[in-house]
Amino acid sequence: xxxxxxxxxxxxxxxxxxxxxxxxxxxxxxxxxxxxxxxxxxxxxxxxxxxxxxxxxxxxxxxxxxxxxxxxxxxxxxxxxxxxxxxxxxxxxxxxxxxxxxxxxxxxxxxxxxxxxxxxxxxxxxxxxxxxxxxxxxxxxxxxxxxxxxxxxxxxxxxxxxxxxxxxxxxxxxxxxxxxxxxxxxxxxxxxxxxxxxxxxxxxxxxxxxxxxxxxxxxxxxxxxxxxxxxxxxxxxxxxxxxxxxxxxxxxxxxxxxxxxxxxxxxxxxxxxxxxxxxxxxxxxxxxxxxxxxxxxxxxxxxxxxxxxxxxxxxxxxxxxxxxxxxxxxxxxxxxxxxxxxxxxxxxxxxxxxxxxxxxxxxxxxxxxxxxxxxxxxxxxxxxxxxxxxxxxxxxxxxxxxxxxxxxxxxxxxxxxxxxxxxxxxxxxxxxxxxxxxxxxxxxxxxxxxxxxxxxxxxxxxxxxxxxxxxxxxxxxxxxxxxxxxxxxxxxxxxxxxxxxxxxxxxxxxxxxxxxxxxxxxxxxxxxxxxxxxxxxxxxxxxxxxxxxxxxxxxxxxxxxxxxxxxx
Amino acid sequence: xxxxxxxxxxxxxxxxxxxxxxxxxxxxxxxxxxxxxxxxxxxxxxxxxxxxxxxxxxxxxxxxxxxxxxxxxxxxxxxxxxxxxxxxxxxxxxxxxxxxxxxxxxxxxxxxxxxxxxxxxxxxxxxxxxxxxxxxxxxxxxxxxxxxxxxxxxxxxxxxxxxxxxxxxxxxxxxxxxxxxxxxxxxxxxxxxxxxxxxxxxxxxxxxxxxxxxxxxxxxxxxxxxxxxxxxxxxxxxxxxxxxxxxxxxxxxxxxxxxxxxxxxxxxxxxxxxxxxxxxxxxxx
Numbered sequence: 067x068x069x070x071x072x073x074x075x076x077x078x079x080x081x082x083x084x085x086x087x088x089x090x091x092x093x094x095x096x097x098x099x100x101x102x103x104x105x106x107x108x109x110x111x112x113x114x115x116x117x118x119x120x121x122x123x124x125x126x127x128x129x130x131x132x133x134x135x136x137x138x139x140x141x142x143x144x145x146x147x148x149x150x151x152x153x154x155x156x157x158x159x160x161x162x163x164x165x166x167x168x169x170x171x172x173x174x175x176x177x178x179x180x181x182x183x184x185x186x187x188x189x190x191x192x193x194x195x196x197x198x199x200x201x202x203x204x205x206x207x208x209x210x211x212x213x214x215x216x217x218x219x220x221x222x223x224x225x226x227x228x229x230x231x232x233x234x235x236x237x238x239x240x241x242x243x244x245x246x247x248x249x250x251x252x253x254x255x256x257x258x259x260x261x262x263x264x265x266x267x268x269x270x271x272x273x274x275x276x277x278x279x280x281x282x283x284x285x286x287x288x289x290x291x292x293x294x295x296x297x298x299x300x301x302x303x304x305x306x307x308x309x310x311x312x313x314x315x316x317x318x319x320x321x322x323x324x325x326x327x328x329x330x331x332x333x334x335x336x337x338x339x340x341x342x343x344x345x346x347x348x349x350x351x352x353x354x355x356x357x358x359x360x361x362x363x364x365x366x367x368x369x370x371x372x373x374x375x376x377x378x379x380x381x382x383x384x385x386x387x388x389x390x391x392x393x394x395x396x397x398x399x400x401x402x403x404x405x406x407x408x409x410x411x412x413x414x415x416x417x418x419x420x421x422x423x424x425x426x427x428x429x430x431x432x433x434x435x436x437x438x439x440x441x442x443x444x445x446x447x448x449x450x451x452x453x454x455x456x457x458x459x460x461x462x463x464x465x466x467x468x469x470x471x472x473x474x475x476x477x478x479x480x481x482x483x484x485x486x487x488x489x490x491x492x493x494x495x496x497x498x499x500x501x502x503x504x505x506x507x508x509x510x511x512x513x514x515x516x517x518x519x520x521x522x523x524x525x526x527x528x529x530x531x532x533x534x535x536x537x538x539x540x541x542x543x544x545x546x547x548x549x550x551x552x553x554x555x556x557x558x559x560x561x562x563x564x565x566x567x568x569x570x571x572x573x574x575x576x577x578x579x580x581x582x583x584x585x586x587x588x589x590x591x592x593x594x595x596x597x598x599x600x601x602x603x604x605x606x607x608x609x610x611x612x613x614x615x616x617x618x619x620x621x622x623x624x625x626x627x628x629x630x631x632x633x634x
Numbered sequence: 635x636x637x638x639x640x641x642x643x644x645x646x647x648x649x650x651x652x653x654x655x656x657x658x659x660x661x662x663x664x665x666x667x668x669x670x671x672x673x674x675x676x677x678x679x680x681x682x683x684x685x686x687x688x689x690x691x692x693x694x695x696x697x698x699x700x701x702x703x704x705x706x707x708x709x710x711x712x713x714x715x716x717x718x719x720x721x722x723x724x725x726x727x728x729x730x731x732x733x734x735x736x737x738x739x740x741x742x743x744x745x746x747x748x749x750x751x752x753x754x755x756x757x758x759x760x761x762x763x764x765x766x767x768x769x770x771x772x773x774x775x776x777x778x779x780x781x782x783x784x785x786x787x788x789x790x791x792x793x794x795x796x797x798x799x800x801x802x803x804x805x806x807x808x809x810x811x812x813x814x815x816x817x818x819x820x821x822x823x824x825x826x827x828x829x830x831x832x833x834x835x836x837x838x839x840x841x842x843x844x845x846x847x848x849x850x851x852x853x854x855x856x857x858x859x860x861x862x863x864x865x866x867x868x869x870x871x872x873x874x875x876x877x878x879x880x881x882x883x884x885x886x887x888x889x890x891x892x893x894x895x896x897x898x899x900x901x902x903x904x905x906x907x908x909x910x911x912x913x914x915x916x917x918x919x
Contacts, residue, residue: 219734219735219737220729220731220734220735221734221735221736221737223693223695223727223729223735224727224729224735224736224794224797225737225748226693226694226695227693227694227695227722227725227726227727228722228726228748228749228752228797228800228801229718229719229720229721229722229723229749229752229753229801230719230748230749230752231715231719232715234752238740238748239737242739243739396816396817396818397787397816511681540680540681540843541680541843541884541887541888541889542680542883542884542887544887544889545886545887545889545900545903548889549904567816567817568889569817569891570888570889570890570891570896571889572891573889573890573891573892573893573895573896574889574896574900593893594893594894597891597892597893607818608817608818609891611817611818611820611821612817612821612891613820613821613824613846613847613849613850614846618849618850618869618870618873618874619674619828619849619850619851619852619853619869621832622853623670623671623672623673623674623837623853
């Protein structure tokens, strides 16, 4: 804000220079040669030619502002137009534009401006015109990148389908996104244009008639030993102006791009404060034989202002050895957060004010990362939702499996490799040796999920937490993955906590299920029982929303004339 | 009227291959389908089958490399931009993702009135129409002044449906319109689509991977597998007694939300698999 005010004052001073200054910028008076600061009529003194420094300073502002405006305007009009076109159309058009801009970028800027002097006849405005062209690639790249991003948004496709012309789409849907970054970089461009103009004037390139900071500094410099203050004023002014532009650009960025309040990482009370503040004594009798038991788990995340916002409000859940427990709920119900809490992989800003998570009687909340690492992979394993994003694209399947096997149980590299091949064969991958050498992008999503399952069960975990393991997969692949989980469970006797939103999956593989709503478990029971006779109204509502398999659309197609024509 | 509303005949679409002089990659190998006035054709397939590409080709968002798309008898496969814009009156779209399909910077009112103003209606008419549209999709009238981010996924999808209805089109391409929604929302939005279809007689090309959803809304169903349509027929038959082995696989793979029925279906699927009509599926892509 201050920088904007300073800029405004400076610009106004420039505009009103003819009225403020008592002398013209080029009026020389022999009597005033090298007049000191404070001399009558010459508040800042006069230079070696007897010209009023104050007046020249004010007129120089105009030169700078005009340079800034010309430079930025040319850069933006060329860069913005070409950026929109290049970003939106792509293909040959973009290729051509790109080629031209790359060519411009290879030109040495200042040198070119000096070389072209005979052409510009020393007029700083023409020089700035050319400099604007040289600045255009920067704007072009910025606009093109933003445009390409917007171009892929579905709402641009929707606008095309709505019959909007390309020009209108660019103006209405693309421009608003582009203009913020462009305005910001304009402020920087202006500062840069002023700097270059002054630099050229300092070097003596251009007309000596035009007052300019650069020229003034140059004069002051030659006169340094006569009157050292002469070069301070223009230098100061130039500094203030360019600094204001840069600061103004920065504050614009903050204002337009929204400096988001940083998520203040609320102290990890989960780690230090330990388990429940007040011990919840009553235990369900059925939980006595539970392998993984979560009790009254509360979880909060700080909202942007820093106050904790509850995500889980007392989740209680028990998974018995060897059973498959389905954890169902809609998006935002907290089912994934529950799974993450059990794995001990919550992000740093999450905090657990209350509750306990026990694995085979051992409290997990409050354990150090090191202790947790000993449990994860060995006792608790995890199968994620997106198999692809959980494999590193730059390593082979084999390398990744070997690494995680060695992390979980300290075995030699060759032993881990042997075990990996064995495991891959076990999860139904036809050619394990070959698969070991493949990169993640070379295998299908279903196969990637098999790889992750193989890694997860490598150490024969007692609990496998699967977070929507089949949601990203096609139904035919989903069926195969569920079969695989079922087979592995029968063989290894591990318990599975399956997080899902799909009741079909629950019906297929789970023995018991828990239904979550708004961070709470509202109903737990045998799958068959819950499906047949749901108790909680929310469960009833969810089950009622399942599309009935038997329903087929029976009414005939709507014939012309039958419909109430139109919608009004 | 003998001619169909939409006829797609041996449509081929290819995408340029990656790298220098790479061979183009064909995703549709001659797809043919027809849609009558006021009919809902369900198009089922798995990811990568090309079902979305068919929709985008009809909308003119991807170029066909072969074959023909006819709308009311007119060949629209390679129409120019001007005619394509006129077609917006008749062919509309509802996309899968209700988050990226609405411009976050525009109010719902602006989103809905934009196509109307383009088609030449006055601002006042457009405003009244927006009100009617919001009412039709079950959103409050004051929704017009609000931004998309203030709405839930289901409500956004209602806005997207309203936008598609705005020019009173004859055909709407619905590309997985309920797949991104929660279970309870999904049922409601699906019901809304059926009601609208009944009231207005607009035809749908309803693209989905979910047989149960397709069965609910479609009169006829086409199953697409690896860029080819393997089976087309009345919804009832294709979705419960399919003939093609892939359609059968698809049907049996979808889990039913009923433990007993699902066990039966699972066993049937395994029997089918043992009979050898099903590949292992764990192949390299």
